[in-house]
Amino acid sequence: MTLTYVFHSGFVLEAERCILIFDYWMDPANVVPSFFIGTKPVYVFSSHFHEDHFTKIILQWKHAYPNTHFTYILSKDIMKRKRANREDADVWMGKGSFWGDENLKVTATGSNDSGVSWIIEVEGKMVFHAGDLCNWYARFLAEERPEGEIYSEEFGEFINPVAEEKRFLGELKDIKKITGSFDLIMFPVDGRIGNGYTLGGRQFIERFAVGRFVPMHFVASGFESAARMEPFCQEKNIPFWAIKKEGESLVF
Numbered sequence: 001m002t003l004t005y006v007f008h009s010g011f012v013l014e015a016e017r018c019i020l021i022f023d024y025w026m027d028p029a030n031v032v033p034s035f036f037i038g039t040k041p042v043y044v045f046s047s048h049f050h051e052d053h054f055t056k057i058i059l060q061w062k063h064a065y066p067n068t069h070f071t072y073i074l075s076k077d078i079m080k081r082k083r084a085n086r087e088d089a090d091v092w093m094g095k096g097s098f099w100g101d102e103n104l105k106v107t108a109t110g111s112n113d114s115g116v117s118w119i120i121e122v123e124g125k126m127v128f129h130a131g132d133l134c135n136w137y138a139r140f141l142a143e144e145r146p147e148g149e150i151y152s153e154e155f156g157e158f159i160n161p162v163a164e165e166k167r168f169l170g171e172l173k174d175i176k177k178i179t180g181s182f183d184l185i186m187f188p189v190d191g192r193i194g195n196g197y198t199l200g201g202r203q204f205i206e207r208f209a210v211g212r213f214v215p216m217h218f219v220a221s222g223f224e225s226a227a228r229m230e231p232f233c234q235e236k237n238i239p240f241w242a243i244k245k246e247g248e249s250l251v252f
């Protein structure tokens with residue numbers, strides 16, 4: 001299989017019989033259209049309604065490329081937030097739902113932010129795309145674990161970092177009820193979180209057997225920031241993809 005980094009949390013996974021596109025937002029290297037030329041069916045996933053994970057541009061593809069068969073698999077919160085209409089997706093999924101055909105088996109797992117994360121079985125491999133599942137308040141836990149709510153100037157609201165971490169770990173626990181191992185995971189490593197921004201990724205690889213770790217959601221903090229996760233993967237002998245540019249591909 002070949003995984004191509006598009007931008008932010010967007011990837012294209014090309015298997016022998018089909019193509020999967022995750023959380024398309026922008027395509028600076030203009031690589032996505034090349035995947036619509038052949039005869040393989042294309043499955044388009046969006047994990048939630050945030051504009052950096054879902055754009056209506058993806059809905060135009062089926063009209064722009066009428067010879068390509070598209071299947072749209074979207075999180076239900078996209079419709080609930082009125083970002084798309086019911087008829088725009090072939091499959092609407094929420095946490096705990098399952099869908100499959102002759103190419104894929106898809107399970108929508110939870111998120112401690114919005115929408116869902118994805119477990120996908122394709123051609124004998126288990127693939128995980130986290131969406132916005134992560135320990136987003138890790139920096140508040142780095143030095144001491146505050147009791148109760150604290151005010152975050154960056155978020156402009158009161159948050160409870162310990163409770164939020166418990167939500168995140170609870171989602172991981174639910175995922176592990178389905179499977180304890182993945183051949184490939186795509187997971188946020190976002191330097192904007194601040195000190196300890198790799199914590200969510202570290203907590204994930206502590207709980208699951210991972211064949212390859214691919215960082216995402218690092219656009220604002222840069223490619224080098226994502227590579228901070230690599231030493232933690234090396235400690236567990238997990239191959240890490242240190243992405244260098246948009247449009248770069250990895251064969252695995």
